Amino acid sequence: MNKKADLFMPMFVLTSFIVLALLFYTISSTNAKRNDLIGASSIALIKVYDEGEKVLYYIDKSSHMSFDSAYNRIANNGGYYSSDDCDQINGYLIINHCKEDFNPYENFKKLFSEDMNSYLKVYKSSYNEFKPEDITLSSTFNFFGFIPDEVKPDDEYSYKSLLEKPVNNLQISSFDFKDNELNVLYSDVKFHVEPVKSSPLASSYYTIHPKFSVDIDDFEIYNRLYASIAVNCINKNHESCNNILVSSFSNIEFEQVGNIIKLTLPLKYSTIRMAFDNSKPLKQLDLFKSSQ
Amino acid sequence: MLGKKGADFGMGLTMIPSIIILIIILTFYFFLFIILGFGKSPDLIIKADSYSDSSKILVLVNVPIGESTLSESIINNIDDKEQLKKLEPEINSIIKSLPVPIRKNAFWNFIVSRNDEELFSIRESTIASSDYYRQSINIPLKDKSLLNMELYLDCNSCTEEDLAVI
Numbered sequence: 001m002n003k004k005a006d007l008f009m010p011m012f013v014l015t016s017f018i019v020l021a022l023l024f025y026t027i028s029s030t031n032a033k034r035n036d037l038i039g040a041s042s043i044a045l046i047k048v049y050d051e052g053e054k055v056l057y058y059i060d061k062s063s064h065m066s067f068d069s070a071y072n073r074i075a076n077n078g079g080y081y082s083s084d085d086c087d088q089i090n091g092y093l094i095i096n097h098c099k100e101d102f103n104p105y106e107n108f109k110k111l112f113s114e115d116m117n118s119y120l121k122v123y124k125s126s127y128n129e130f131k132p133e134d135i136t137l138s139s140t141f142n143f144f145g146f147i148p149d150e151v152k153p154d155d156e157y158s159y160k161s162l163l164e165k166p167v168n169n170l171q172i173s174s175f176d177f178k179d180n181e182l183n184v185l186y187s188d189v190k191f192h193v194e195p196v197k198s199s200p201l202a203s204s205y206y207t208i209h210p211k212f213s214v215d216i217d218d219f220e221i222y223n224r225l226y227a228s229i230a231v232n233c234i235n236k237n238h239e240s241c242n243n244i245l246v247s248s249f250s251n252i253e254f255e256q257v258g259n260i261i262k263l264t265l266p267l268k269y270s271t272i273r274m275a276f277d278n279s280k281p282l283k284q285l286d287l288f289k290s291s292q
Numbered sequence: 293m294l295g296k297k298g299a300d301f302g303m304g305l306t307m308i309p310s311i312i313i314l315i316i317i318l319t320f321y322f323f324l325f326i327i328l329g330f331g332k333s334p335d336l337i338i339k340a341d342s343y344s345d346s347s348k349i350l351v352l353v354n355v356p357i358g359e360s361t362l363s364e365s366i367i368n369n370i371d372d373k374e375q376l377k378k379l380e381p382e383i384n385s386i387i388k389s390l391p392v393p394i395r396k397n398a399f400w401n402f403i404v405s406r407n408d409e410e411l412f413s414i415r416e417s418t419i420a421s422s423d424y425y426r427q428s429i430n431i432p433l434k435d436k437s438l439l440n441m442e443l444y445l446d447c448n449s450c451t452e453e454d455l456a457v458i
Contacts, residue, residue, distance in 0.1 A: 009310035016314060020321045027330065039338035043345065050346040054429050057353065062432045069434075119432045126428040126440065128344040 040196040044130065045206075048193045051127050052208045055167055055189060062119035063184060063212035070111035071216065071270055078263075078274025079104035079222040081111060092262045092275035095226070096282055104222040109175050112184075120170050125163040130196045159194055166190060170210070180218055186210040217267040225249065225265065225272065230282045233261070238278065346427040348390060349443045352402075353429060355386055362386065363431055366404055366412065367439065376412050387414050387443075393454035397421065398447035405440050406433070421448040424455055 077083055078093045079102055086098035095102070142149065155161060166189045176183040186209075193204045228248055233241035238256065245252055245263075255262040259279045265272040276282070324330050353363040360368065362383060369375035383402065392398040399416035428442040447454070 006306060010306050013310045013314045013317065017317050020317065024321070024324065024330075037338055043338060046345050046347075050350060053350050054346065057350070058430065058432060065432065065434055118436055122432070122436055122438065124430050124438060126346075126430050128426065 037196060040130065044194045044196050047127065048191050048206045051125065051163055051191055052206055054126065056208060056210060058123060058167070059170070059186065059210045060212060062116060064214070066112050066115035066119060067212070067214055069115050070108050073111055074104055074108045075270040075272050078272060079107065079226070081107040089257060089260050089262065089275050092273050094260060094275045094277055096277045096280040098283065102226055102283065105177070105219040108219070113172055116172065121168055123164060123167045125160050127160050127163055129159055130194055163191055177219065180215055182214050182216050184212040215269065217269050221267065222272065226282070229276050233276065233278050234281055235279065241278065344426060346429065348425070349427045349429050349441060352386070352443060353431070353441060357382055363441065367431065367433065370406070370411065370433065370439070380414070384414050391458050392445065393447060393450050393458065396447055396450055396454055398445060398450060401444050401446050403442045405442070407437055417446040418448040421446050422450070424450065425458070
Protein backbone atom coordinates (compact mmCIF):
# COMPACT_ATOMS: atom_id res chain seq x y z
CA MET A 1 0.00 0.00 0.00
CA ASN A 2 1.34 3.42 -0.89
CA LYS A 3 1.71 6.36 1.55
CA LYS A 4 -1.12 8.44 -0.03
CA ALA A 5 -3.68 5.70 0.61
CA ASP A 6 -2.35 5.38 4.12
CA LEU A 7 -3.06 9.06 4.81
CA PHE A 8 -6.55 9.17 3.27
CA MET A 9 -8.51 7.89 6.26
CA PRO A 10 -6.86 10.03 8.95
CA MET A 11 -7.28 13.09 6.72
CA PHE A 12 -10.93 12.23 6.16
CA VAL A 13 -11.49 11.92 9.92
CA LEU A 14 -9.68 15.18 10.59
CA THR A 15 -11.65 17.01 7.88
CA SER A 16 -14.93 15.63 9.22
CA PHE A 17 -14.02 16.80 12.71
CA ILE A 18 -13.09 20.30 11.50
CA VAL A 19 -16.26 20.64 9.39
CA LEU A 20 -18.52 19.52 12.24
CA ALA A 21 -16.68 21.72 14.76
CA LEU A 22 -17.16 24.74 12.46
CA LEU A 23 -20.84 23.89 12.11
CA PHE A 24 -21.13 23.60 15.87
CA TYR A 25 -19.41 26.97 16.39
CA THR A 26 -21.55 28.69 13.75
CA ILE A 27 -24.80 27.43 15.29
CA SER A 28 -23.79 28.26 18.87
CA SER A 29 -22.69 31.80 17.99
CA THR A 30 -25.83 32.36 15.87
CA ASN A 31 -28.06 31.16 18.72
CA ALA A 32 -26.27 33.50 21.11
CA LYS A 33 -27.00 36.49 18.86
CA ARG A 34 -30.58 35.46 18.12
CA ASN A 35 -33.12 38.21 18.59
CA ASP A 36 -36.20 36.94 16.83
CA LEU A 37 -38.13 35.44 19.72
CA ILE A 38 -41.56 35.15 18.15
CA GLY A 39 -44.38 36.36 20.40
CA ALA A 40 -42.12 38.03 22.95
CA SER A 41 -42.92 41.58 21.87
CA SER A 42 -46.67 40.94 22.07
CA ILE A 43 -46.29 39.47 25.53
CA ALA A 44 -44.14 42.40 26.65
CA LEU A 45 -46.92 44.76 25.55
CA ILE A 46 -49.61 42.74 27.33
CA LYS A 47 -47.51 42.61 30.47
CA VAL A 48 -46.85 46.34 30.54
CA TYR A 49 -50.57 46.91 29.99
CA ASP A 50 -51.27 44.63 32.98
CA GLU A 51 -48.73 46.57 35.00
CA GLY A 52 -50.61 49.75 34.09
CA GLU A 53 -53.86 48.17 35.31
CA LYS A 54 -52.22 47.14 38.58
CA VAL A 55 -50.86 50.64 39.11
CA LEU A 56 -54.27 52.17 38.37
CA TYR A 57 -55.82 49.77 40.88
CA TYR A 58 -53.17 50.68 43.45
CA ILE A 59 -53.67 54.42 42.90
CA ASP A 60 -57.45 54.04 43.11
CA LYS A 61 -57.29 52.11 46.40
CA SER A 62 -54.70 54.52 47.84
CA SER A 63 -56.80 57.51 46.75
CA HIS A 64 -59.91 56.08 48.42
CA MET A 65 -58.09 55.48 51.69
CA SER A 66 -56.36 58.88 51.57
CA PHE A 67 -59.67 60.54 50.79
CA ASP A 68 -61.50 58.79 53.68
CA SER A 69 -58.73 59.66 56.09
CA ALA A 70 -58.36 63.33 55.01
CA TYR A 71 -62.08 64.00 54.62
CA ASN A 72 -63.01 62.56 58.02
CA ARG A 73 -60.09 64.29 59.69
CA ILE A 74 -61.13 67.66 58.28
CA ALA A 75 -64.72 67.05 59.41
CA ASN A 76 -63.61 65.97 62.91
CA ASN A 77 -61.24 68.94 63.14
CA GLY A 78 -64.00 71.39 62.16
CA GLY A 79 -62.18 72.24 58.93
CA TYR A 80 -58.70 72.55 60.42
CA TYR A 81 -55.62 70.66 59.30
CA SER A 82 -54.48 69.58 62.73
CA SER A 83 -55.78 69.54 66.28
CA ASP A 84 -52.30 70.32 67.63
CA ASP A 85 -52.64 74.09 67.42
CA CYS A 86 -56.17 74.26 68.87
CA ASP A 87 -57.64 73.75 72.31
CA GLN A 88 -60.12 70.92 72.58
CA ILE A 89 -63.14 69.95 74.60
CA ASN A 90 -64.10 66.26 74.59
CA GLY A 91 -62.44 65.81 71.22
CA TYR A 92 -64.10 68.91 69.70
CA LEU A 93 -61.72 71.64 68.47
CA ILE A 94 -62.50 75.08 69.89
CA ILE A 95 -62.16 77.13 66.74
CA ASN A 96 -61.57 80.47 68.49
CA HIS A 97 -58.32 79.11 69.90
CA CYS A 98 -56.82 77.73 66.69
CA LYS A 99 -53.61 79.41 65.54
CA GLU A 100 -53.67 78.30 61.92
CA ASP A 101 -55.92 79.75 59.20
CA PHE A 102 -59.42 78.43 58.65
CA ASN A 103 -59.25 77.02 55.14
CA PRO A 104 -60.99 73.61 54.97
CA TYR A 105 -60.56 72.98 51.25
CA GLU A 106 -56.81 73.79 51.26
CA ASN A 107 -56.37 71.81 54.47
CA PHE A 108 -58.17 68.83 52.92
CA LYS A 109 -55.93 69.00 49.83
CA LYS A 110 -52.82 69.13 52.01
CA LEU A 111 -53.94 66.16 54.12
CA PHE A 112 -54.96 64.14 51.08
CA SER A 113 -51.67 64.84 49.27
CA GLU A 114 -49.55 63.91 52.28
CA ASP A 115 -51.38 60.64 52.87
CA MET A 116 -51.42 59.78 49.18
CA ASN A 117 -47.67 60.36 48.88
CA SER A 118 -47.01 58.00 51.76
CA TYR A 119 -48.93 55.26 49.88
CA LEU A 120 -47.12 55.96 46.62
CA LYS A 121 -43.69 55.88 48.26
CA VAL A 122 -44.17 52.27 49.37
CA TYR A 123 -45.41 50.97 46.01
CA LYS A 124 -43.67 47.81 44.87
CA SER A 125 -44.21 46.30 41.47
CA SER A 126 -45.15 42.63 41.18
CA TYR A 127 -44.03 42.45 37.55
CA ASN A 128 -42.52 39.13 36.47
CA GLU A 129 -39.52 39.90 34.35
CA PHE A 130 -39.11 37.91 31.16
CA LYS A 131 -36.86 34.88 31.55
CA PRO A 132 -36.17 33.06 28.28
CA GLU A 133 -35.39 29.37 28.68
CA ASP A 134 -31.74 28.51 28.42
CA ILE A 135 -30.48 27.28 25.09
CA THR A 136 -29.46 23.62 25.41
CA LEU A 137 -26.04 23.32 27.01
CA SER A 138 -25.80 27.12 27.18
CA SER A 139 -23.98 27.02 30.51
CA THR A 140 -21.36 24.67 29.02
CA PHE A 141 -20.98 26.87 25.95
CA ASN A 142 -20.79 29.89 28.19
CA PHE A 143 -18.03 28.18 30.20
CA PHE A 144 -15.97 27.57 27.07
CA GLY A 145 -16.56 31.10 25.83
CA PHE A 146 -18.87 30.28 22.90
CA ILE A 147 -21.66 32.40 24.45
CA PRO A 148 -20.83 35.69 26.22
CA ASP A 149 -21.74 36.23 29.89
CA GLU A 150 -25.11 37.84 30.59
CA VAL A 151 -24.67 41.14 32.41
CA LYS A 152 -27.51 41.84 34.84
CA PRO A 153 -28.10 45.39 36.15
CA ASP A 154 -28.15 46.21 39.87
CA ASP A 155 -31.57 46.11 41.54
CA GLU A 156 -31.68 49.90 41.52
CA TYR A 157 -31.48 49.90 37.72
CA SER A 158 -33.50 46.75 37.07
CA TYR A 159 -36.53 46.88 34.83
CA LYS A 160 -38.80 46.34 37.85
CA SER A 161 -37.26 49.34 39.55
CA LEU A 162 -37.90 51.41 36.40
CA LEU A 163 -41.58 50.49 36.73
CA GLU A 164 -41.71 51.49 40.39
CA LYS A 165 -39.98 54.86 40.20
CA PRO A 166 -42.66 56.77 38.23
CA VAL A 167 -45.30 55.55 40.72
CA ASN A 168 -43.15 56.38 43.77
CA ASN A 169 -42.68 59.90 42.36
CA LEU A 170 -46.24 60.41 41.11
CA GLN A 171 -47.56 63.95 41.60
CA ILE A 172 -51.07 65.31 41.93
CA SER A 173 -51.67 67.59 38.95
CA SER A 174 -54.93 69.14 40.04
CA PHE A 175 -57.93 69.02 42.34
CA ASP A 176 -61.20 69.90 40.72
CA PHE A 177 -64.39 70.25 42.75
CA LYS A 178 -67.61 70.63 40.81
CA ASP A 179 -71.25 69.68 41.48
CA ASN A 180 -70.40 67.86 44.71
CA GLU A 181 -67.83 65.71 42.90
CA LEU A 182 -64.12 65.85 43.58
CA ASN A 183 -61.81 64.93 40.70
CA VAL A 184 -58.15 64.40 41.43
CA LEU A 185 -55.88 64.29 38.40
CA TYR A 186 -52.42 62.77 38.67
CA SER A 187 -49.41 63.26 36.46
CA ASP A 188 -49.02 60.77 33.63
CA VAL A 189 -47.15 57.56 34.37
CA LYS A 190 -44.91 56.36 31.57
CA PHE A 191 -43.83 52.72 31.55
CA HIS A 192 -41.11 51.48 29.23
CA VAL A 193 -41.99 48.23 27.52
CA GLU A 194 -39.70 45.44 28.68
CA PRO A 195 -36.89 44.92 26.16
CA VAL A 196 -37.17 41.16 25.60
CA LYS A 197 -35.15 41.28 22.42
CA SER A 198 -32.06 43.29 21.63
CA SER A 199 -34.10 46.48 21.22
CA PRO A 200 -33.10 49.42 23.43
CA LEU A 201 -35.19 50.18 26.52
CA ALA A 202 -36.64 53.49 25.38
CA SER A 203 -37.85 52.14 22.04
CA SER A 204 -41.51 51.91 23.14
CA TYR A 205 -43.55 52.86 26.18
CA TYR A 206 -47.05 52.81 27.58
CA THR A 207 -48.61 55.81 29.35
CA ILE A 208 -51.48 55.86 31.83
CA HIS A 209 -53.44 58.88 33.07
CA PRO A 210 -54.54 58.17 36.66
CA LYS A 211 -57.64 59.93 37.90
CA PHE A 212 -59.77 59.63 41.01
CA SER A 213 -63.38 60.78 41.39
CA VAL A 214 -65.59 60.76 44.45
CA ASP A 215 -68.82 62.36 45.60
CA ILE A 216 -68.37 64.72 48.54
CA ASP A 217 -70.21 67.40 50.48
CA ASP A 218 -69.65 70.96 49.38
CA PHE A 219 -66.74 72.53 51.29
CA GLU A 220 -68.65 75.81 51.14
CA ILE A 221 -70.74 74.56 54.06
CA TYR A 222 -67.69 74.94 56.35
CA ASN A 223 -67.36 78.57 55.37
CA ARG A 224 -71.08 79.19 55.78
CA LEU A 225 -71.07 77.59 59.22
CA TYR A 226 -67.99 79.56 60.29
CA ALA A 227 -69.49 82.81 59.01
CA SER A 228 -72.83 82.11 60.66
CA ILE A 229 -71.14 81.45 64.02
CA ALA A 230 -69.07 84.63 63.71
CA VAL A 231 -72.05 86.81 62.82
CA ASN A 232 -74.84 85.24 64.88
CA CYS A 233 -73.20 83.57 67.88
CA ILE A 234 -70.06 85.41 69.05
CA ASN A 235 -71.05 87.71 71.89
CA LYS A 236 -74.69 87.04 71.04
CA ASN A 237 -77.59 85.47 72.86
CA HIS A 238 -77.28 81.70 72.94
CA GLU A 239 -80.92 81.08 72.03
CA SER A 240 -80.96 83.31 68.97
CA CYS A 241 -77.68 81.75 67.85
CA ASN A 242 -79.22 78.28 68.14
CA ASN A 243 -82.35 79.29 66.27
CA ILE A 244 -80.44 80.80 63.36
CA LEU A 245 -78.07 77.85 63.07
CA VAL A 246 -80.94 75.34 63.22
CA SER A 247 -82.83 77.18 60.50
CA SER A 248 -79.70 77.43 58.32
CA PHE A 249 -78.26 73.93 58.84
CA SER A 250 -80.62 70.96 59.05
CA ASN A 251 -79.91 68.26 61.68
CA ILE A 252 -77.37 70.44 63.52
CA GLU A 253 -76.96 69.50 67.19
CA PHE A 254 -75.69 71.63 70.11
CA GLU A 255 -74.23 70.97 73.49
CA GLN A 256 -73.27 73.86 75.77
CA VAL A 257 -70.50 73.59 78.37
CA GLY A 258 -70.19 77.03 80.01
CA ASN A 259 -69.27 79.49 77.27
CA ILE A 260 -68.25 76.68 74.95
CA ILE A 261 -70.80 75.36 72.46
CA LYS A 262 -70.15 72.02 70.79
CA LEU A 263 -71.64 71.58 67.31
CA THR A 264 -72.33 68.40 65.39
CA LEU A 265 -73.50 68.76 61.82
CA PRO A 266 -74.25 65.51 59.97
CA LEU A 267 -73.85 65.81 56.19
CA LYS A 268 -74.40 63.29 53.42
CA TYR A 269 -70.82 61.93 53.43
CA SER A 270 -69.35 63.18 56.69
CA THR A 271 -70.16 64.78 60.05
CA ILE A 272 -68.63 68.13 60.96
CA ARG A 273 -67.62 68.48 64.60
CA MET A 274 -66.44 71.74 66.09
CA ALA A 275 -66.78 73.87 69.21
CA PHE A 276 -66.59 77.61 69.80
CA ASP A 277 -66.33 79.98 72.70
CA ASN A 278 -69.14 82.50 72.28
CA SER A 279 -67.34 85.07 74.43
CA LYS A 280 -64.22 85.26 72.26
CA PRO A 281 -63.85 86.53 68.68
CA LEU A 282 -63.15 84.27 65.75
CA LYS A 283 -60.02 84.65 63.69
CA GLN A 284 -60.13 85.89 60.09
CA LEU A 285 -63.68 87.13 59.91
CA ASP A 286 -63.05 88.27 56.36
CA LEU A 287 -62.64 84.71 55.14
CA PHE A 288 -66.28 84.14 54.37
CA LYS A 289 -65.80 83.05 50.84
CA SER A 290 -65.29 79.74 49.20
CA SER A 291 -61.65 78.92 48.68
CA GLN A 292 -62.41 76.68 45.71
CA MET B 293 -1.14 -7.03 12.17
CA LEU B 294 -2.19 -6.43 8.63
CA GLY B 295 -0.88 -8.73 5.99
CA LYS B 296 -0.80 -8.43 2.24
CA LYS B 297 -4.55 -9.07 2.01
CA GLY B 298 -5.34 -6.11 4.26
CA ALA B 299 -3.07 -3.88 2.27
CA ASP B 300 -4.84 -4.99 -0.91
CA PHE B 301 -8.20 -3.82 0.51
CA GLY B 302 -6.66 -0.40 1.30
CA MET B 303 -6.63 -1.01 5.05
CA GLY B 304 -3.39 0.54 6.19
CA LEU B 305 -2.13 0.75 9.75
CA THR B 306 -4.18 3.91 10.39
CA MET B 307 -7.47 2.57 9.02
CA ILE B 308 -8.99 0.94 12.12
CA PRO B 309 -8.04 3.70 14.61
CA SER B 310 -9.32 6.29 12.14
CA ILE B 311 -12.66 4.54 11.81
CA ILE B 312 -12.95 4.29 15.61
CA ILE B 313 -12.20 8.02 15.98
CA LEU B 314 -14.68 8.84 13.18
CA ILE B 315 -17.38 6.80 14.91
CA ILE B 316 -16.67 8.62 18.20
CA ILE B 317 -16.83 12.00 16.45
CA LEU B 318 -20.05 11.15 14.61
CA THR B 319 -21.62 9.75 17.77
CA PHE B 320 -20.70 12.92 19.70
CA TYR B 321 -22.24 15.23 17.08
CA PHE B 322 -25.23 12.94 16.61
CA PHE B 323 -25.85 13.18 20.36
CA LEU B 324 -25.35 16.97 20.25
CA PHE B 325 -27.49 17.80 17.22
CA ILE B 326 -30.11 15.04 17.15
CA ILE B 327 -30.59 13.86 20.74
CA LEU B 328 -30.10 17.22 22.50
CA GLY B 329 -31.55 19.13 19.54
CA PHE B 330 -28.86 21.76 19.81
CA GLY B 331 -29.40 23.11 16.31
CA LYS B 332 -33.17 23.38 16.61
CA SER B 333 -33.38 26.43 18.97
CA PRO B 334 -36.82 25.56 20.38
CA ASP B 335 -37.06 28.95 22.15
CA LEU B 336 -37.57 30.82 18.93
CA ILE B 337 -41.30 30.78 19.51
CA ILE B 338 -42.27 31.83 23.00
CA LYS B 339 -43.86 29.06 25.03
CA ALA B 340 -47.29 29.21 26.62
CA ASP B 341 -45.86 28.75 30.10
CA SER B 342 -43.63 31.79 29.61
CA TYR B 343 -46.76 33.85 29.07
CA SER B 344 -46.78 35.26 32.58
CA ASP B 345 -49.36 38.03 32.23
CA SER B 346 -51.60 39.09 35.12
CA SER B 347 -55.03 39.02 33.53
CA LYS B 348 -56.51 36.46 35.93
CA ILE B 349 -55.40 38.10 39.17
CA LEU B 350 -56.64 41.47 37.88
CA VAL B 351 -60.08 39.98 37.28
CA LEU B 352 -60.00 38.02 40.52
CA VAL B 353 -59.49 41.05 42.79
CA ASN B 354 -62.62 42.64 41.36
CA VAL B 355 -64.89 39.57 41.54
CA PRO B 356 -67.91 40.55 43.67
CA ILE B 357 -68.47 38.87 47.03
CA GLY B 358 -71.66 40.15 48.62
CA GLU B 359 -71.66 43.93 48.39
CA SER B 360 -67.88 44.26 48.03
CA THR B 361 -65.17 42.70 45.91
CA LEU B 362 -62.89 39.79 46.72
CA SER B 363 -59.96 42.08 47.56
CA GLU B 364 -62.12 44.38 49.69
CA SER B 365 -63.57 41.41 51.57
CA ILE B 366 -60.07 40.26 52.45
CA ILE B 367 -58.80 43.77 53.30
CA ASN B 368 -61.82 44.50 55.53
CA ASN B 369 -61.16 41.33 57.54
CA ILE B 370 -57.39 41.37 57.36
CA ASP B 371 -56.88 41.31 61.12
CA ASP B 372 -59.72 38.90 61.86
CA LYS B 373 -58.63 35.36 61.11
CA GLU B 374 -62.05 33.95 61.99
CA GLN B 375 -63.73 36.19 59.43
CA LEU B 376 -61.08 35.35 56.85
CA LYS B 377 -61.78 31.67 57.40
CA LYS B 378 -65.47 32.30 56.80
CA LEU B 379 -64.61 33.74 53.40
CA GLU B 380 -62.73 30.60 52.40
CA PRO B 381 -65.64 28.57 50.88
CA GLU B 382 -66.71 31.49 48.69
CA ILE B 383 -63.18 32.31 47.53
CA ASN B 384 -62.53 28.61 47.00
CA SER B 385 -65.52 28.32 44.67
CA ILE B 386 -64.29 31.35 42.70
CA ILE B 387 -60.80 29.86 42.37
CA LYS B 388 -62.27 26.50 41.35
CA SER B 389 -64.22 28.20 38.57
CA LEU B 390 -61.01 29.30 36.84
CA PRO B 391 -60.22 27.20 33.74
CA VAL B 392 -57.69 24.37 34.05
CA PRO B 393 -56.18 21.99 31.46
CA ILE B 394 -58.58 19.17 30.60
CA ARG B 395 -57.87 15.66 31.92
CA LYS B 396 -54.87 16.81 33.94
CA ASN B 397 -54.21 17.12 37.65
CA ALA B 398 -54.22 20.88 37.65
CA PHE B 399 -55.25 23.31 40.40
CA TRP B 400 -55.16 27.06 40.80
CA ASN B 401 -53.48 28.14 44.03
CA PHE B 402 -54.24 31.46 45.71
CA ILE B 403 -52.06 32.97 48.43
CA VAL B 404 -52.57 36.21 50.35
CA SER B 405 -49.67 37.57 52.38
CA ARG B 406 -48.63 40.75 54.16
CA ASN B 407 -44.92 41.51 54.67
CA ASP B 408 -44.11 37.92 53.63
CA GLU B 409 -46.45 36.57 56.32
CA GLU B 410 -49.09 34.30 54.85
CA LEU B 411 -52.58 35.30 55.95
CA PHE B 412 -54.79 33.19 53.76
CA SER B 413 -54.31 30.52 51.16
CA ILE B 414 -56.08 28.04 48.96
CA ARG B 415 -53.56 25.42 47.92
CA GLU B 416 -53.78 22.15 46.10
CA SER B 417 -50.93 20.35 44.40
CA THR B 418 -49.75 16.96 43.26
CA ILE B 419 -46.40 15.20 43.49
CA ALA B 420 -43.84 16.23 40.86
CA SER B 421 -46.02 19.06 39.58
CA SER B 422 -44.85 22.39 38.20
CA ASP B 423 -46.07 25.97 38.55
CA TYR B 424 -47.38 27.93 35.60
CA TYR B 425 -48.87 31.38 34.97
CA ARG B 426 -47.59 32.79 38.27
CA GLN B 427 -49.09 36.27 38.73
CA SER B 428 -49.48 38.61 41.68
CA ILE B 429 -50.71 42.05 42.66
CA ASN B 430 -49.80 44.42 45.51
CA ILE B 431 -52.63 46.27 47.23
CA PRO B 432 -52.12 49.10 49.73
CA LEU B 433 -53.37 48.76 53.31
CA LYS B 434 -54.28 51.54 55.75
CA ASP B 435 -51.10 51.01 57.77
CA LYS B 436 -49.08 51.67 54.56
CA SER B 437 -48.01 48.05 54.26
CA LEU B 438 -48.65 45.99 51.13
CA LEU B 439 -51.00 43.08 50.76
CA ASN B 440 -49.77 40.63 48.16
CA MET B 441 -52.21 38.36 46.34
CA GLU B 442 -50.65 35.61 44.28
CA LEU B 443 -52.18 33.14 41.87
CA TYR B 444 -50.56 30.25 40.01
CA LEU B 445 -51.50 27.04 38.31
CA ASP B 446 -50.11 23.83 39.76
CA CYS B 447 -50.12 21.12 37.10
CA ASN B 448 -48.74 17.62 36.84
CA SER B 449 -47.31 16.68 33.43
CA CYS B 450 -48.92 19.58 31.60
CA THR B 451 -47.77 19.98 28.02
CA GLU B 452 -47.57 23.10 25.88
CA GLU B 453 -50.86 22.14 24.24
CA ASP B 454 -52.61 21.61 27.60
CA LEU B 455 -51.57 25.06 28.81
CA ALA B 456 -52.30 26.85 25.56
CA VAL B 457 -56.06 26.25 25.90
CA ILE B 458 -56.38 28.13 29.21
